[in-house]
Structures are given as structure tokens and as C-alpha cells.
Amino acid sequence: MTALSHPPTIALPLQPDDVPGERCPQREVTLFRDHPLLLDSGAVLTNIRVAYHTYGEARQDATLVLHALTGTSAVHEWWPEFLGAGRPLDPTTDYVICANVLGGCAGTTSAAELGDIPVSLRDMARVGRALLEHLGVRRVRVIGSSMGGLLTYAWLLECPDLVERAVIIGAPARHSPWAVGLNTAARSAIRAAPGGEGLKVARQIAMLSYRSHQSFAATQAGQRTPGVPAITSYLEYQGEKLHARFCEKTYVTLTQAMDTFQPTDADLRSIHAPVLAVGISSDVLYPAAEVRGHAALLPRSTYWELDSIHGHDAFLMDAGNLPDVVRDFLHR
CATH class of the missing domain: 3.40.50.1820 (Alpha/Beta hydrolase fold, catalytic domain)
Structure with a gap:
């Protein structure tokens, strides 16, 4: 070359x-x-x-x-x-x-x-x-x-x-169209809300695909805080946690690398x-x-x-x- x-x-x-x-x-x-x-x-x-x-x-x-x-x-x-x-x-x-x-x-x-x-x-x-x-x-x-x-x-x-x-x-x-689609939605969230909020949403989308219906039924049923479903507080916590240690540009770059392989x-x-x-x-x-x-x-x-x-x-x-x-x- x-x-x-x-x-x-x-x-x-x-x-x-x-x-x-x-x-x-x-x-x-x-x-x-x-x-x-x-x-x-x-x-x-x-x-x-x-x-x-x-x-x-x-x-x-x-x-x-x-x-x-x-x-x-x-x-x-x-x-x-x-x-x-x-x-x-x-x-x-x-x-x-x-x-x-x-x-x-x-x-x-x-x-x-x-x-x-x-x-x-x-x-x-x-x-x-x-x-x-x-x-x-x-x-x-x-x-x-x-x-x-x-x-x-x-x-x-x-x-x-x-x-x-x-x-x-x-x-x-x-990656299948399903996996590419999930990453596309995550990247769209980052681009729609740069500065961290989009990355939190991207993480929430990802976490839903990282577990299963049975897993969430066993671990995230009910409420931990009155009026707030356990799954909601769990996803919000995961979004905040990733935002504190990760970079939204990295998230976009790495998911694109995965999708194009x-x-x-x-x-x-x-x-x-x-x-x-x-x-x-x-x-x-x-x-x-x-x-x-x-x-x-x-x-x-x-x-x-x-x-x-x-x-x-x-x-x-x-x-x-x-x-x-x-x-x-x-x-x-």
C-alpha cells in the first residue's frame, strides 16, 4: 500500500x-x-x-x-x-x-x-x-x-x-442490526444532549441490553424510594456512575468501531x-x-x-x- x-x-x-x-x-x-x-x-x-x-x-x-x-x-x-x-x-x-x-x-x-x-x-x-x-x-x-x-x-x-x-x-x-441499532440510539442520545446528559441516557439504554427480563424481575422489582420504581433508580444510578468516569467521545468512537467491524x-x-x-x-x-x-x-x-x-x-x-x-x- x-x-x-x-x-x-x-x-x-x-x-x-x-x-x-x-x-x-x-x-x-x-x-x-x-x-x-x-x-x-x-x-x-x-x-x-x-x-x-x-x-x-x-x-x-x-x-x-x-x-x-x-x-x-x-x-x-x-x-x-x-x-x-x-x-x-x-x-x-x-x-x-x-x-x-x-x-x-x-x-x-x-x-x-x-x-x-x-x-x-x-x-x-x-x-x-x-x-x-x-x-x-x-x-x-x-x-x-x-x-x-x-x-x-x-x-x-x-x-x-x-x-x-x-x-x-x-x-x-x-454486530447484528439489533446491536448496531442499540448503539445508534446511544450515540443519538449523546449527540442530542452533549455535556454528559446524553451519555447517562446512552448508559441506561446499554444497561437494558446487558441484563435480561428475568434478571431485572429478580433484582429490580418494587421500589427503593417511595414513588420511584427500583429499576428507575438503578438506571439513573448507572448513568451517573458512568458519567463520572467515562468520556462521551470515547463512547461514540468505540461503539462505531464495534459496529463497523x-x-x-x-x-x-x-x-x-x-x-x-x-x-x-x-x-x-x-x-x-x-x-x-x-x-x-x-x-x-x-x-x-x-x-x-x-x-x-x-x-x-x-x-x-x-x-x-x-x-x-x-x-x-
């Missing part, structure tokens, strides 16, 4: 390589200092800052964790059931890496810094590959859930030489790494049948279903035997 010399190269500010932290510090490195990254959009970037966490001793093979839409690289904060001795992500025997995605708002070069430049899931995988090269990692086992599951498909297509095996939890290979069936048939795909029985965002159907196109896939009433978020709040299934597959 010869376009490298034509679009202007956008040089992002240089950053220090490391940021001190606590017991599990977040680190930062500036990549693409000398060799620019060509994005799928045609834009060219240099000096991309990547924020990441590592767990365990450095080695040439590792397990790469890919976080969800509003997640971060701090796996110890949001997935403690999976991280620890004897668990799927075991720092006593494995080198575990998780990086904040390009266009996010948790330390890696953000959507606000990128301006109007769109990013793709494949762009995110290319940045992740550069991070692995920086860390001296040559082979990875990849595990991703929700948006991280979609991103895992991008890694399988973009970096087949690096991925030894992969686990995809609660995610299809591409549309690998073909032929693309999926070209993936030869072993893949464990996990569907969730009550998931209304990514129905189990959709997850299973896309996984069936992979030449070396295994499908397992998590039985829970709690919908898409069950992988976080009602994991059941999932940690054991994932551990056995990752270290087979």
Missing part, C-alpha cells in the same frame, strides 16, 4: 514510559515513535501512548486480556474471579497483559486526542501487537469478553502468527487457531444462538454456554463454572 506518504502524519505528544502506581501499577509506553501507524481510515499516527497492566513475570509467551467497552486494563479490579493463583489468569505461572484500547479514556491515546479520526478494531489490534513487541512477547493466548470478544476476532484475523488460542466470551464475530463468513473460515466461544443463555444483546452460529464457522472452535438469568453481564456477576472451563481451555 503506497498511501503512507500521502496523508499527513499526526504526531501525538511524547509521554514518559512508566507511571508509578500501587500494588498493580498501570504503566505507559509511547509506541510508533519512528515508524508511523497507518489506520484503516487512511490517517497516519505517531507517538501513540499505550497504558497497560501486567501480572506475573515477563516472558515470551503470555495471556492477553481484552477489556469490554467501558472496561480498563486493571483486570484485578473488574475480573477478580479470573485473576489469581489457580484461576484462568494465574500470575504465578503466566504472564498476563491487558492494555487500554486506542480511542479509550483510561490512559491510552484517547478519542479526544484523536479528534475526528475514527479507529477500527483492527487498528486496536495493530497497536496491541506493537505493545507485545515492546514487551518481548512472541506468542499469546487471547481472552476477551463483550467488546473484548469482538476485538479477539480482530486479533485472530490481524495477527494470526501471534495468537496461539483464544477465548471469546459473550460476543459474536460481527463486519468480517465475512470467509474471513471466519480462515481462522485456524483453536477458539473457545462462550454464549450466555439469557443474553439479549448477543443471543447465544448468534454466538454459537459464528463460532461454528471457525475450523477449530469449541462452544460452551453459560446458563444464567442475568443476561450479557452474567460473565461478570454470575460466572458459575466459566472460570474452570476457561482455565482448562487456555492451558490445555
